Amino acid sequence: MTTIESRCNDAENRQRRSNLLFFGIADDSEEDWAKSEEKVINFCSQKLGLQKTGAQFDRVHRLGRYKEGSNRPVIVKFTFFKDKQEVLLSARKLKGTTFSISEDFLLATRQKRKKLYDFAKTQNVKFYLAVDSLRIDKKTYVIDSATNEVVLSTR
Template sequence: MHAVEVDVMALKQNDGSSTSLSQTSGVNICEKIKAIESRCEDAENRLRRSNLLFFGLPDEPSESWFSSEQKVIQLCSQHLGITLQSSQVERAHRLGRYNSDKCRPIITKFAFFKDKHSIMEMGHKLKGTHFAIHFLGEI
């Protein structure tokens, strides 16, 4: 009978320690989730840092990525005095669905951060036009 009492006492002690162990594990898991979320957000921001949004460029119902890219290159050449090659634009496409009442912005990812930076520096030349360039924060 004494052995059974010892076993019951051991179970009671283990039950209390397992509760505190699970609470500690829960806190550790929450901390790990926060750290992973922070790293994920940092990685997303690094991916976005070479992106720009171009507003005011004429929109077409079935505009191809090539057409969007050419419109951005042409805007930079004509209004900003920056000559871009197609190879300097990693991708360019419209955001959202076509709406005849509204021009969709073009999101453009540049192959080089320096190209994006030089376009941002010359953005003041668009003042007074119907064009605009924005640095892409969170989507």
């Protein structure tokens, strides 16, 4: 990956910083952005115990086309980063349910995170994923762009 590509990806991920993806929220063919927003507000209240209003969202909409029998993810751009963080931290309450919430990253970043996550799981220790790097025992691991392998960061 070139430096320019890397910088573009970094800029794109920073733009997505206030976004969250909600999975498992019931979908219907007549749903518009206002209904999506209402569903997210109700979801935050009922499933997460958080009181949110539409004023805390810049944008709320479904991704992709409607398909009978499946629930499209809902992407939410929060007005304030701290509101996004509050919802993301509360997402732990969804463990063991059919619902989930995740951060919005580029495909390339999601692929790196998957590889880092798989590596971390083999280590059988506590770890922390930060955008496109992995922290284990005060050591930082990244994906080497030349080999596409997990390596210890030299930074």
